[in-house]
Amino acid sequence: MKRPGNGNAWWTSPQPLWLIAAIFAWLLVTAWVRPLMAPDEGRYAGVALSMLHSGDWLVPRLDGLPFFHKPPLFYWIGAAAMSVTGPVEWAARLPSILGAGAAASALFLFLRRWSTVRQALLSTMVLVTTPFFFLGAQFANLDMLVAGCISATVLLAAAAALARERAEPWRALLAGAYLFAAAGLLAKGLIGVVLPVGVLLIWCVVTRRAAVLRLSVWLPGWAILLAVAGPWFVAMQMKYPEFFDYFVITQHFRRFASSGFNNEHGIWFYLPVLAAFTLPWFAWFAWALVPRRKDEDARPRLSDVDWLMWIWLAVIVVFFSLPRSKLVGYVLPALPPLAYLIAKHVLAGRSMEALWPKARAMTLAAATLCVACVAAIAIYAVPHGTRLRLPEGQAVAAGDQVLMLDNYFYEVPFYWNLHQTVLISDDWKAAVTDTRDNWRKEVVDAARFEPERAARTLVDRTQLAATLCVPRTTWLVGPSNAQIAHPWLARAQLVSAHQSVAAWRFAGSATSDAHCLDVAAASTPAPSSSSSAPLPANGTATNGDD
Structure with a gap:
C-alpha cells in the first residue's frame, strides 16, 4: 500500500471488493475467542440452534415454545451457519457480523460516489475501528443486524434520490433500499422500516426534495417489501391468532410507551454512551470542533450528504432516548453517520500529507482498543454458565x-x-x-x-x-x-x-x-x-x- 504522499494511490484508486472483504475479515477476527454471554447471546444463539435441530424454520422457539419477541431473520442466518459449522461461537455471531459488514460497506460505497474517496475511506476506517461498532458486530443479538439493515436502507434510498435528480439509473438502488427495509422488518420489527422512513422524510423536507417523496410510494418497491417480509407475518397470524397483539401491540407500542421493563435510564443516557464507547475517535472529533482562530466563525454550508448524516444521527438518538427502557445496543444505527461526521471534521482544512500519519496512528490505536475490549470481556465478563x-x-x-x-x-x-x-x-x-x-x-x-x-x-x-x-x-x-x-x-x-x-x-x-x-x-x-x-x-x- 502506498502512502498518500506518493501519488495518493490508496485514496484515489480504491478497490471496493478488496476493501469489503477486509471489512468482513476484520469483524470476524476475534468472533471466536470468547464464550457466549448470558442472557442475550445464549438466548438468541439457543433459539437459532433449536430452529436447526427441530427442522422448524418458520417458528422461532425458546426451549420448544414459540418465541415472538422478535422476527426470525437472525435465527435463520445463525441456524444456516451452524448447519455447516455446528454450534460454535463465531457462527452464532455471524448475523451481527453480516449486519455490521453491510453498514460499513454501504457507507463506503455511498460516500465513494456522493462525497470523496478519502472521505469514504476515512469514514469507513473510523466506523470499523470504533470499539462500540466492533463489539456490536461480535455480539450475538439483534441490534447490529437491524442497524446494518437500517443503514443500508437509508444510504440506498438517499443514493436513489440523488441519482434520480441527476438523471442517472436509480431504480436498482431504490429496489435495494426496499429489500433492506424488508430485511430490517424481519430482523427486529417495525423499526426496520419506521426509522429509515423518518430519516429520509426529514432529509427530503430540509433539503427541499418534495418531489423525491414520491419514491416512498414506489409500487415496485412495496411489492418487494411485501413479498419478502409479508409471508412470515401472515403465516404466524394464521397459526397463532394472538400473534398480532403480542408482537405488534405489546412488543412495539406497549414496550415503547410503558415503564416497568429492565434498564430504565434518563433521556440523556445515549449522549455519554456515544462519547465514551467511540473513543479514541470521539476525542479527535471533539478536538477538531474547537475553533483554531478567533475569526473562525463562518462555517461552510452543509452539503446534502452532511444534512443526511446529521438528521440520521439525531433521529436515531432522539427516538431511542424517548422510552424509559434503554439498552446500549439500541443506538448502534447512529454509528455510521457519526463516523462520517468525525471523518468530515478531521479532514477539514488538512492536506493528506499532514493527515496520513495521524490517521494511521489513530486507526492503529483504535484497532488495538477493539481487540483489548474483546480480550477483557473474555477474561472478566463471561458469565459462569x-x-x-x-x-x-x-x-x-x-x-x-x-x-x-x-x-x-x-x-x-x-x-x-x-x-x-x-x-x-x-x-x-x-x-x-x-x-x-x-x-x-x-x-x-x-x-x-x-x-x-x-x-x-x-x-x-x-x-x-x-x-x-x-x-x-x-x-x-x-x-x-x-x-x-x-x-x-x-x-x-x-x-x-x-x-x-x-x-x-x-x-x-x-x-x-x-x-x-x-x-x-x-x-x-x-x-x-x-x-x-x-x-x-x-x-x-x-x-x-x-
Whole structure:
C-alpha cells in the first residue's frame, strides 16, 4: 500500500471488493475467542440452534415454545451457519457480523460516489475501528443486524434520490433500499422500516426534495417489501391468532410507551454512551470542533450528504432516548453517520500529507482498543454458565432428560448441543402473575401460544417427584447452592461445577418409586464415585470445570 504522499494511490484508486472483504475479515477476527454471554447471546444463539435441530424454520422457539419477541431473520442466518459449522461461537455471531459488514460497506460505497474517496475511506476506517461498532458486530443479538439493515436502507434510498435528480439509473438502488427495509422488518420489527422512513422524510423536507417523496410510494418497491417480509407475518397470524397483539401491540407500542421493563435510564443516557464507547475517535472529533482562530466563525454550508448524516444521527438518538427502557445496543444505527461526521471534521482544512500519519496512528490505536475490549470481556465478563461443561466422556444420551432448577440457563443447550427440549422447574403459578421483565416472563409469554407443549415442558416444583422418579437418567442444571432448597440433590452425582452454576446426574428410580426424592431418603446418599459428593455450601467443587 502506498502512502498518500506518493501519488495518493490508496485514496484515489480504491478497490471496493478488496476493501469489503477486509471489512468482513476484520469483524470476524476475534468472533471466536470468547464464550457466549448470558442472557442475550445464549438466548438468541439457543433459539437459532433449536430452529436447526427441530427442522422448524418458520417458528422461532425458546426451549420448544414459540418465541415472538422478535422476527426470525437472525435465527435463520445463525441456524444456516451452524448447519455447516455446528454450534460454535463465531457462527452464532455471524448475523451481527453480516449486519455490521453491510453498514460499513454501504457507507463506503455511498460516500465513494456522493462525497470523496478519502472521505469514504476515512469514514469507513473510523466506523470499523470504533470499539462500540466492533463489539456490536461480535455480539450475538439483534441490534447490529437491524442497524446494518437500517443503514443500508437509508444510504440506498438517499443514493436513489440523488441519482434520480441527476438523471442517472436509480431504480436498482431504490429496489435495494426496499429489500433492506424488508430485511430490517424481519430482523427486529417495525423499526426496520419506521426509522429509515423518518430519516429520509426529514432529509427530503430540509433539503427541499418534495418531489423525491414520491419514491416512498414506489409500487415496485412495496411489492418487494411485501413479498419478502409479508409471508412470515401472515403465516404466524394464521397459526397463532394472538400473534398480532403480542408482537405488534405489546412488543412495539406497549414496550415503547410503558415503564416497568429492565434498564430504565434518563433521556440523556445515549449522549455519554456515544462519547465514551467511540473513543479514541470521539476525542479527535471533539478536538477538531474547537475553533483554531478567533475569526473562525463562518462555517461552510452543509452539503446534502452532511444534512443526511446529521438528521440520521439525531433521529436515531432522539427516538431511542424517548422510552424509559434503554439498552446500549439500541443506538448502534447512529454509528455510521457519526463516523462520517468525525471523518468530515478531521479532514477539514488538512492536506493528506499532514493527515496520513495521524490517521494511521489513530486507526492503529483504535484497532488495538477493539481487540483489548474483546480480550477483557473474555477474561472478566463471561458469565459462569458459559463455562459449565460436561466432563470428557460424558454426554446427554438420546433417552435422557435435562431439567433446569429454578432458572433457565440460556447458554447450556448451546454448549451441550442439546437436541431435545429442556424441562424447567419453578413455581409457575406465581410466575404467571409476575410482571417483571425476566426469563420467567419470557417463558410464560411463550407458553401462552402452545399451552399443551408448555404443560409438558414447565414442571412445577410440586411435581418434581413425578418427573424425576422414573427409570430414566436426568441431567440437572441449577445454582451451585441448589441443595439448600432441594435436599434430595444429595442423591444425585455432581458432574460439573463452575462457581455459581452446577450440573448433576440423577439416575432416577428403576421401580418408579414416587418417594425417591423424600428428604429422609436423601439423607443417605447413594454410593457412587468421589465426584458424586454434594456441593459444599460455598459453591466450590474439586472436580468442577475451572
